[in-house]
């Protein structure tokens with residue numbers, strides 16, 4: 128089956144400083160992909176670039192196709208049609224994404240008229256259906272309310288309703304539940320997975336929270352310094368991470384039960400994008416780093432069905448597995 | 455039992471808030487009758503609903519804001535009046551760390567200058583001694599004097615948060631309030647800062663009030679944890695025991711909703727209903743509209759925080775001590 132989205136060799140630079148250094152990702156129809164990784168590793172920029180939402184001074188190259196059709200550098204009219212239509216995005220800061228001086232009805236109806244070609248009564252009925260779907264109580268009356276009259280959790284759900292207005296095939300949710308307590312977070316994620324099941328929608332979930340990603344995604348990609356360093360089915364990644372950064376990330380998570388131990392932190396910090404190491408970008412912090420790690424950046428290579436890792440050690444063990452002599 | 459450094463007795467604080475464009479102003483009970491104690495050298499973790507009054511409690515405990523009712527005692531003495539010399543002396547013994555390390559630092563000054571600032575303000579030590587102290591503090595947070603010469607923009611998130619920590623430790627405080635100190639950090643950097651806090655606490659005998667949404671981090675660092683819901687404390691218990699066997703239905707939902715890699719959401723409690731509106735607090739138990747176990751009494755009668763044995767306190771009509779027996783019977 129052809130993938131819904133295929134990203135190849137996506138590169139982005141700001142003022143000559145590369146922040147995406149060749150990202151390859153595919154996403155199947157209806158699939159939920161998690162994107163985790165160090166802050167500043169390029170998780171948001173990947174999707175902003177794919178949808179043509181970066182400022183003009185960003186230098187973007189590579190390929191992004193949607194249903195086999197190239198959309199990177201596509202004309203603005205096509206991109207406008209895709210965004211909010213086939214692909215919807217929920218941004219990190221929900222408050223800023225709604226217009227404070229317009230009622231919820233007005234904003235929902237605008238989105239519906241733009242992307243669904245509905246009019247008159249059908250628009251209003253659909254707006255009401257969406258608000259009910261995301262669980263806003265007393266929706267018929269609340270349509271006339273302004274964003275500030277809703278609680279934080281409700282604003283987040285209205286954002287989801289707006290994103291769903293265009294019946295998207297893909298929803299990109301960038302940190303949709305950060306800063307909410309776990310009970311409200313669980314309600315919102317439950318809602319997203321119901322909608323996904325009912326509409327067959329694919330989702331990219333960007334989050335710092337490994338638990339959230341583990342529970343809501345089929346597959347996970349781990350980013351470090353502008354590249355994907357590991358890609359695996361969610362259960363396999365968390366049970367058996369291969370890339371040393373992915374291992375460090377999972378090992379650093381404090382347990383919620385069992386005895387308390389000192390946390391195993393990853394020493395050091397992310398490299399400065401303007402002074403990227405020549406070899407593996409993680410080498411300066413990696414406990415396994417050996418001489419070859421500093422020479423050339425390892426490429427993302429398959430280690431099993433649907434698993435790929437960018438690490439020399441994984442490459443070596445794969446060679447051993449396949450009986451290929453190391454050169 | 456060791457002596458108490460912080461004693462908070464039934465503090466309340468409300469704000470007036472305008473609702474709607476022509477709205478009358480309504481009172482928001484941000485904190486409503488909260489009592490807490492923290493023994494010297496211990497860490498009290500504070501978790502709970504967004505908007506439940508955790509930060510407000512932290513500010514009142516530090517004397518940054520007076521309570522409308524109730525009292526805070528520090529090292530056996532009542533908090534001095536804001537702005538007096540006695541207050542300043544007391545304040546030098548307590549410090550606060552906020553969530554956003556970039557917001558807490560001045561972008562235009564080298565970080566060493568900012569670590570030194572509290573020493574200058576409180577006039578502690580001669581000039582040369584202050585320089586030494588800054589170097590010592592940088593070492594304590596595992597940075598070098600070279601880092602001290604940099605501006606905040608040239609440091610990573612984790613390094614900036616360590617600078618904020620170094621500055622908070624400059625006056626050798628006895629008490630530190632940390633409000634979401636690691637939530638802006640990556641898991642990998644977060645672990646560095648949490649380890650550092652634990653080490654410093656052990657070395658310096660610091661007492662901490664640690665506020666966070668992240669139950670894992672709170673458990674890692676706390677002796678005792680208090681859970682807040684809509685301005686009140688609904689459960690208190692030892693960190694390990696509380697998260698292993700939560701008794702209050704809200705704590706149960708919170709723990710069960712806390713996602714974990716490798717544990718799919720089997721048996722998860724997903725609450726129905728909306729997060730509460732603090733300006734329109736429900737009658738009876740504030741949690742009852744969302745509570746999966748609520749009974750008729752919950753809608754009318756406010757449950758009181760009371761001891762149920764085993765060092766646990768719970769405010770729920772369904773949980774009445776002694777809990778060890780009820781557990782074993784179940």
Ligand SMILES: Nc1ncnc2c1ncn2[C@@H]1O[C@H](COP(=O)(O)OP(=O)(O)OP(=O)(O)O)[C@@H](O)[C@H]1O
Pocket residue numbers: 141146164165166167168169170171172173182400
């Ligand atoms: N408009 C911009 N101009 C210049 N640099 C930018 C711009 N937007 C992003 N960057 C840089 O690109 C890099 C990747 O940023 P991105 O927002 O994708 O990180 P992220 O992985 O989403 O991080 P976080 O988890 O903190 O949201 C960062 O170093 C960031 O500073």
Ligand SMILES: Nc1ncnc2c1ncn2[C@@H]1O[C@H](COP(=O)(O)OP(=O)(O)OP(=O)(O)O)[C@@H](O)[C@H]1O
Pocket residue numbers: 469470471482483484485502503504505506507508509510511732
């Ligand atoms: N200065 C203020 N004026 C009016 N209302 C306020 C003020 N400060 C806090 N509040 C309200 O008091 C309540 C408690 O706020 P507080 O910041 O203490 O919550 P919190 O538990 O720290 O929440 P969070 O987890 O979101 O940080 C909230 O409803 C908030 O809107």
Ligand code: SF4
Pocket residue numbers: 702703704739740741742743745746747748749752757769770771772773
């Ligand atoms: S008092 Fe009633 S409503 Fe409140 S938590 Fe207990 S059972 Fe639920």
Ligand SMILES: [Mg+2]
Pocket residue numbers: 170171172219301
């Ligand atoms: Mg981002």
Ligand SMILES: [Mg+2]
Pocket residue numbers: 508509510633
């Ligand atoms: Mg707060």
